Amino acid sequence: MEMHGVARLTREESRGRTREHLLEAARVAVARNGYDGTSISDITEAAGFSKGAFFSNYESKEALLLELLRRHKEQDIAALGRILGEVEQGKDATSAPDRYLEGLGGDADWARLDIELQLHAARNPTFAADYDGLQSQTRSSLARLIAALFEKAGKRPPASPDDMANLFMALVHGLVLQRARDLGTTVKLVFESLMATAEPA
Template sequence: MAVAAKTKIVRKRLTREESRALTREKILASAYDVMAREGYEGASIDRIAEEAGFSKGAFYSNFSSKEEVFLELLETHSVQDVDEIAKILEKLEDPREMIDAISKWSVMRASDSSWGMLALDLFRRAKHDATFGDRHAHLFRKQWTGLGEILLKLFPKGAAPADPETLGGIVFELTYGAASSFTDGPSVGDLVRLALMSMYDAYGKAADGKRA
């Protein structure tokens, strides 16, 4: 009886750059998990490193401080938001359908209040510690502008009521900062839909559907 040959599995060894990128990814994921449970102030570097499966030294080999790891976490998440919305809207052309889709997305995103709380706690601590700088001040500029560029499609060319950064900022501020996430009243989606529909009705319908 023939004996089946054993197949030797050869695992490719990670390069130093790949290994470092994987370590950073695990630390970022751990930082979010710990922060979601303990809050920003309670999320210690020791706990973040331990739950990621690394030493404290490995943490400091990749990040200079707890503040830096959470800044990067917010930066990464903010870009992902724009990518998500762009994918949701890629097959939609009707402005009202686009507004409805964005409103539904905002409800889904607002159900996880940890992102908004993280930003507030991080900024509050940075102000207190006098570490607030350009990186903090411009943290959401790319996110707001990215969504705003998408929202320009709701309006005729040159007829949008505000610049892209402001348009995107309205949606994201309502999504992440609205008290309606915690109270029994109009939902985040209701607020986003009203804001966008009001702007569309005032500025988007005036050119007989001729949009950019």
């Protein structure tokens, strides 16, 4: 199929590249300028395409951002799953939150994007349905990890795993909103405090 070396792309590959570029450009732009503050022109220009290319790949701005979010959540869930696996296999549990936060903090853009979409969802029922679907998966994963960490420590979590997950997601979002520098310190402070005060299982 590849008769002329690297340069030749099949149509599907080419389309995939375009989408990838658009997604990345959208991620950066929305994190910086917000959902409403980002026009489709902003995205396509940054990606080096015409406006038409956008609509040839996505039905709407919302559709593109939903795909973007979907991918991100998948990665997030995968990362949480990986750490959960390690915890279950007996690895040092105390560093688990650290490792998760490092991944998260490494890209505060993602968190800001998430906040933007969360706000958009708050106003757009259709979008909210999709958003909440993705969000609840992330919550489940995080809840499972938190539950495992408490179990490992022989403690009973002071609230339901889902509520605990919500608590930490809220904390992280709130700190990102403040443009706080080291999320980690604060998150760990809260985590360790909750762990220390939890009753034995």
